[in-house]
Amino acid sequence: MQTTLSHAPVAAPECPAIPHEYTTLSAAEVSDALDKLGLPGSALGIAPIGTEPRMLGRAFTVRYAPVDLEPGTVGDYIDDVPAGSVVVLDNAGRVDCTVWGGILTEVASRTGITGTVINGACRDGAAAGQFGYPIFSRGRFMRTGKDRVQVAEVNGVVSLGDVRVRPGDILLGDGDGVVVIPRERETEVLQIALRTRAAEEKIIASFRDGKSLTDARNEHNYHTLQRIQK
Incomplete structure (x- = not known):
């Protein structure tokens, strides 16, 4: 039997407004948070x-x-x-x-x-x-x-x-x-992305204050920022 798709309005799912803080984030910052969560x-x-x-x-x-x-x-x-x-x-x-x-x-x-x-x-x-x-x-x-x-x-x-x-x-x-x-994890992703950004800003600030990049990264746990949390 021949079937075709008829045009009819298809309801989008009901979702809350996107948290405003997402407007301040970059794709890279969100990607790091997704990595942290293994998503x-x-x-x-x-x-x-x-x-x-x-x-x-x-x-x-x-x-x-x-x-x-x-x-x-x-x-x-x-x-x-x-x-x-x-x-x-x-x-x-x-x-x-x-x-x-x-x-x-x-x-x-x-x-x-x-x-x-x-x-x-x-x-x-x-x-x-x-x-x-x-x-x-x-x-x-x-x-x-x-x-x-x-x-x-x-x-x-x-x-x-x-x-x-x-x-x-x-x-x-x-x-x-x-x-x-994912809509079920958006709050968690947002929190981690903002936390990671804050840590990276501290690393830059420490470097500008005269610390080596190695010391600044070690001080603020740079190498664990994107590591999957357990």
Whole structure:
């Protein structure tokens, strides 16, 4: 029997507001905290398109699959994405066709979506700079995904390579890339990231006061900051 995905609003999970302190953290600082907790949240190979944008929001997830006998939709989900979300597109890492382009960039930027992360490719990269909209992907390629891939699931579990993303997880991106913070652990990750930053600031202060970097690091336990806690 032939089945196709019909377009219907899909509710995003109810999640609290993202703690304000996350706006002060870098991807590197969050990555260190994830390492400390033994959480795989650093998305390898996902890089910013264009300038080095800043992105923070909760995941609205979309999974793609190769076209069925009857091709389905590619981008109609965009009308259902709540403002403040990050669109996470899982196209299985394919870079031979795109699942995001200039029209989606303008719509997203005008409706309050905070960024897009793609396990795959995008096109019309200049639009990201034109609208000041953060896009992170595995690369750029001009060929459309229409009639090559279609939306298979909205607001399900997706992947960015070896990192799982669930609806409502926090995504933070900057010039170093993208990290994913599981929503159940976001308070713990935040506390460790802030604690690690404070320790590194003390190391720099000690160095500026005349201590060697070796002594400053030893004084503030630098070599244990990212080590998995037991």
